[in-house]
Amino acid sequence: xxxxxxxRESLTAARRPISITAVVDCVGALASHSVxxxxxxxxxxxxxxxxxxxxxxxxxxxxxxxxxxxxxxxxECEAFVSIDDIVIDRAVVxxxxxxxxxxxxxxxxxxxxxxxxxxxxxxxxxxxxxxxEPVTTTLSPALFG
Amino acid sequence: MPQQLAVIVLVDVGNAxxxxxxxxxxxxFDNMKLQGSENxxxxxxxxxxxxxxxxxxxxxxxxxxxxxxxSLGSIPPTVPRGYEAERARQTDExxxxxLDHLAATSGTSGTDAAAELSRIRQSAGRRVKTTRRTRGRxxxxxxxxxxxxxxxxxxxxxxxxxxxxITDIYGQAVDEKVIYxxxxxxxxLVTDGWYWSATVDTSRPxxxxxxxxxxxxxxxxxxxxxxxxxxxxTCESKIRVTTEPKRNAFTKAGLGLLPVPPRAFS
Numbered sequence: 001x002x003x004x005x006x007x008r009e010s011l012t013a014a015r016r017p018i019s020i021t022a023v024v025d026c027v028g029a030l031a032s033h034s035v036x037x038x039x040x041x042x043x044x045x046x047x048x049x050x051x052x053x054x055x056x057x058x059x060x061x062x063x064x065x066x067x068x069x070x071x072x073x074x075x076e077c078e079a080f081v082s083i084d085d086i087v088i089d090r091a092v093v094x095x096x097x098x099x100x101x102x103x104x105x106x107x108x109x110x111x112x113x114x115x116x117x118x119x120x121x122x123x124x125x126x127x128x129x130x131x132x133e134p135v136t137t138t139l140s141p142a143l144f145g
Numbered sequence: 146m147p148q149q150l151a152v153i154v155l156v157d158v159g160n161a162x163x164x165x166x167x168x169x170x171x172x173x174f175d176n177m178k179l180q181g182s183e184n185x186x187x188x189x190x191x192x193x194x195x196x197x198x199x200x201x202x203x204x205x206x207x208x209x210x211x212x213x214x215x216s217l218g219s220i221p222p223t224v225p226r227g228y229e230a231e232r233a234r235q236t237d238e239x240x241x242x243x244l245d246h247l248a249a250t251s252g253t254s255g256t257d258a259a260a261e262l263s264r265i266r267q268s269a270g271r272r273v274k275t276t277r278r279t280r281g282r283x284x285x286x287x288x289x290x291x292x293x294x295x296x297x298x299x300x301x302x303x304x305x306x307x308x309x310x311i312t313d314i315y316g317q318a319v320d321e322k323v324i325y326x327x328x329x330x331x332x333x334l335v336t337d338g339w340y341w342s343a344t345v346d347t348s349r350p351x352x353x354x355x356x357x358x359x360x361x362x363x364x365x366x367x368x369x370x371x372x373x374x375x376x377x378x379t380c381e382s383k384i385r386v387t388t389e390p391k392r393n394a395f396t397k398a399g400l401g402l403l404p405v406p407p408r409a410f411s
Contacts, residue, residue: 016159017291018305019218023155023174023186027162040186042172044218046160054172054186069291070223075211100293102235105224109292123394 005073008050017067017109018045020141022124024072026079029128029135036138056139063145064115070108072126081126083108084134088122092143117145151176152192152382154214154357155268162363167380172217183386197346208345210324210384212310214359220293221307226338227239228293229286231309232250233272236287240269245256245317263398270295273364273370288371292384307373310360311341321389326355345386352385 020043020132030037039059043050049061072136074081085094086108121140128135149195153174158356161170173190175182181193215222225231241266251258270287288296291305314326326343357380 016218019291021155021217023172025176025178027176028178040172040174042155042157044157044159046157046170048162069218073153073155073215073221073223075153075174077222077235098292100224100228101229102293103224103228105221107221107292138285142392 010103014076017118018043018048018060020058020063020068020070021131022070022083022126023075024081024128025075026081027076029081030131033135034138035126035128035135039137041102042140051118052141056137057140058141060141060143061145062063062117062143064111064112065134066112068095068110068112068143070095070124071077079129081128082106082124084127086122086124089120092120115145117143119144148191149209149211150194152190152210152212152383153382154309154311154359155217156214156359156361157217158309158361159218161378162306162376165376167359167378168253169289171380173382175206175378177216180341181385188367194345194347194384194386195216196350196386196388204339206347208277208347210326210343210345212311212314212341216306216308218291219308220289220291224293229289232289232293232295233270233287236269243268257341268295270297270327271318271371274367274370298396304364307362310335311357314341314343314355315352315358316356316381321349321353323349323351323353323386324355324384345384345387350386352383352386354381354383355382 020041023040024035025038025043029035032119034036036056039056040052040054041056043058043060046053050059052058058131060068070083070086072081072083083097083106087093092114093110095108097106097108099106119142121142123137123140124138125134155172155174156167157170161167164170169188171188172186173188173191174185175192178185182194184189192210196208204354220228245262247258247265250256272287280389288304288305289297296304300326311328318324319326324343326341328341330337330338331340359378360379361376361378363376364371365374
């Protein structure tokens with residue numbers, strides 16, 4: 001098969017926000033009243049040096065000015081899970097809750113304020129199913145510079 | 146019919162496109178951890194599939210597997226179906242309102258019509274060119290960023306990738322007729338109406354590999370227009386069929402034989 005000469009330019013030059021995604025096994029979390037063993041964290045900065053993919057102790061490599069965006073996926077698409085709060089040193093980043101335009105689906109977003117972060121651990125509070133009390137991470141994911 | 150099993154295929158699309166491989170950029174999950182699935186959340190998932198048997202040892206039922214591909218770091222699949230199309234329509238309407246306003250005020254002094262038009266063009270975003278190969282769910286939509294805003298210049302602004310699309314499932318498990326995969330249409334809310342599903346012959350215990358052909362989409366610029374260029378990659382996973390009895394995850398019941406003896410039907 002012949003191909004046309006490559007006049008196409010790949011559009012990946014822009015600096016992307018770093019997305020941090022929590023995958024939650026809602027059934028497991030509801031059964032044990034804890035997300036321990038039922039939480040898998042990932043981010044999109046693997047190439048930049050993040051580690052701990054798929055664990056509860058994801059370490060996300062960040063620089064000042066990086067935009068961070070947290071969202072959540074339920075392991076079973078019928079189950080409900082959302083992020084209730086992100087507890088982190090507010091001198092590092094101040095995550096705030098927003099919704100995708102025209103929906104009530106939320107994400108958390110913030111901009112990294114500092115460059116010299118040794119380790120900034122944080123906790124995520126989840127709302128799972130119809131439970132009214134949020135479930136908090138037991139092990140701490142972290143940002144580092 | 147037993148409970149249907151779901152395999153989530155979470156792809157770091159940005160990294161996969163840059164490195165041109167799904168190895169190390171794909172994370173697989175299923176809802177069978179309790180039944181013995183191994184390596185959840187990694188690229189090496191082994192999905193445990195327990196057969197179900199009558200007391201005489203004959204097979205009682207097959208198992209059903211479904212695959213759900215998601216994009217890591219994109220707009221999540223929980224937004225309403227057709228969200229990109231809906232955003233394209235909303236931003237068009239907004240631009241028309243702003244144009245109305247501009248038409249009404251353009252005669253007055255202090256209005257820079259050219260600058261205002263340029264701003265409206267920016268906020269209206271740009272539709273992606275539809276080609277023969279990208280007709281379908283991506284056609285006529287606008288490029289969005291990861292917060293759902295339209296992107297007017299894909300060259301300088303970060304954008305959200307569309308969800309990966311499984312285009313084939315093949316390999317050992319299919320060749321040996323252990324799984325029978327096919328793509329089905331459905332009113333499913335999270336996969337735009339299409340999904341891959343397979344029935345599993347649970348009468349032959351063993352570990353079987355299968356390969357998924359997965360299509361990602363890269364935004365490229367051609368002749369001043371943006372389009373989604375398909376990129377086809379593959380990734381492997383495994384199933385392990387055992388004669389372990391199925392268990393109820395909530396009650397932990399069902400460790401013995403099935404409660405209904407086959408004679409009741411004869």
